[in-house]
Amino acid sequence: MKIQEHPxxxxxxxIGGTSIWKEISELMPYEHTLYLADSKNAPYGxxxxxxxxxxxxxxxEFLLNRNAKIIVVACNTATTNAINYLRQTYDVxxxxxxxxxxxxxxxxxxxxxxxxxxxxxxxxxxxxxxxxKIDPEVTILEQVGEGLVDLIENGQIDSTEMETLLQRYLQxxxxxxxxxxxxxxxxYPYLIPKIKTIVGDQIQIIDSxxxxxxxxxxxxxxxxxxxxxxxxxxxxxxxxxxxxxLHRLLENxxxxxxxxxx
Numbered sequence: 001m002k003i004q005e006h007p008x009x010x011x012x013x014x015i016g017g018t019s020i021w022k023e024i025s026e027l028m029p030y031e032h033t034l035y036l037a038d039s040k041n042a043p044y045g046x047x048x049x050x051x052x053x054x055x056x057x058x059x060x061e062f063l064l065n066r067n068a069k070i071i072v073v074a075c076n077t078a079t080t081n082a083i084n085y086l087r088q089t090y091d092v093x094x095x096x097x098x099x100x101x102x103x104x105x106x107x108x109x110x111x112x113x114x115x116x117x118x119x120x121x122x123x124x125x126x127x128x129x130x131x132x133k134i135d136p137e138v139t140i141l142e143q144v145g146e147g148l149v150d151l152i153e154n155g156q157i158d159s160t161e162m163e164t165l166l167q168r169y170l171q172x173x174x175x176x177x178x179x180x181x182x183x184x185x186x187x188y189p190y191l192i193p194k195i196k197t198i199v200g201d202q203i204q205i206i207d208s209x210x211x212x213x214x215x216x217x218x219x220x221x222x223x224x225x226x227x228x229x230x231x232x233x234x235x236x237x238x239x240x241x242x243x244x245x246l247h248r249l250l251e252n253x254x255x256x257x258x259x260x261x262x
Contacts, residue, residue, distance in 0.1 A: 001067075004227050007032035007234070008216065009068025011059035014042035014153045015239070015246050016187025017074025020097065023213035024072070025235065025253075028220075030227045032234045034066055035074075036262075039241035043149035044077040045118020045185070052120060056082035060090060062238075062262055069225050072216055073097060076117060076185050080124035093219045098130055099184035100206045105134030107204055108180045112139045114173035117184025119144045127184075141176055143169045145185060152187045155245040162194065170198050183207040190249075238262065 008031050010021055015037050025033060036059050038044075044052050056078045063071055072095040073079045073086070079096035087094050099121065104113040121127055122142050131140055151162050173181070181203055183189060189207050196205070220226040235255040239246050243259045250257065 003069055004225055005032070005229070005231075006067045006069035007034045007236070008070055008072065008220075009034045009036070009063030009066070010072040010074045011036040011038065011056075011063060011078070012074040012186055013044035013055075013077065014039040014149065014187065015249060016149065016152060016185060016190070017072075018246070018249050019186050019189040019207070020072060020074040020209050020212050023209040024216055025233070027210075027213040028217055028227070030229065030231050030233055032227070032231075033236070034063055034068055035235070035237045036062055037237065037239040037241075037246060038262075039153055039239055042153050043118060044075060045120035045144075045149065047120065049081050049120075052078055052081040053085060056086060058262070060086055064090065064092065068092065070095065070216065070220060070223075072212065074186050074212075077120035077124075080121050080126040093223055093225075095212060095216045095219060097186060097208050097212055098126060099182050100208050100211070101131050101140065101182060102134055104180040104182045104204070104206050105138045107206075108138060110177045110179045111135075111137055112141065112176055112178045113180040113182060114141045114143065114170075114178040115182040115184050116143050116145045116169060116188060117182075118149070119146070121184050139176075141173050141178060143173065145169060145188065148191065149185065149187050152190055153241075153245065155248065157190055157194070162191075166191065166194055166198055170195065174199060178203060180204045180206060
């Protein structure tokens with residue numbers, strides 16, 4: 001098998017990175033993919049940097065053992081805490097994900113933007129350096145989305161508890177006159193419909209999904225790894241916890257889901 005025919009590997013602390021996978025599979029419809037959902041260890045955002053690094057190494061080696069030609073770290077927390085080590089250690093390209101602070105800083109008119117992210121992302125060195133690169137006149141309001149990932153992982157997006165948490169996290173930002181909201185976790189795009197009912201249409205909701213897909217395609221092209229044959233793609237998902245929520249998210253896609261302890 002030519003290396004171009006090897007799959008794109010993705011991993012996340014659960015099912016949230018499927019928001020990135022959907023963008024990638026839509027942009028590159030002939031690419032095979034492998035997706036690793038480390039749901040039993042979610043959320044990564046509450047873990048130490050050492051734990052996040054250890055889990056990221058485990059996930060990377062799982063995908064490499066299945067011939068991944070490139071690895072998308074489809075998790076903001078894992079990117080901000082582990083991607084530098086992964087790039088230095090393994091001989092494949094890595095695509096990372098970081099909160100889209102810069103685009104939000106460019107579009108804001110009120111000079112106030114909000115970011116909803118995990119504790120692990122907001123406390124990372126990479127987030128600090130990224131947020132330091134925007135216009136110093138722009139105020140960034142940070143909010144840890146504690147509890148949101150757990151509810152998404154358990155299929156409780158439409159629960160009363162989710163509504164309560166989102167109101168608690170978003171209302172203070174609205175009172176400070178934000179006009180852009182950055183979603184700093186790949187789980188959070190699944191909350192956009194609910195977020196819109198709270199923030200309305202005047203606030204731009206910004207996530208990294210399409211930008212990550214485009215960057216993945218660019219790096220594949222630069223490294224002569226892009227699949228050029230018009231093949232029917234194979235999409236294999238692995239999850240180490242109950243797969244029912246993942247099945248629901250993928251019900252409109254041709255994908256195989258396997259529960260596997262890893």
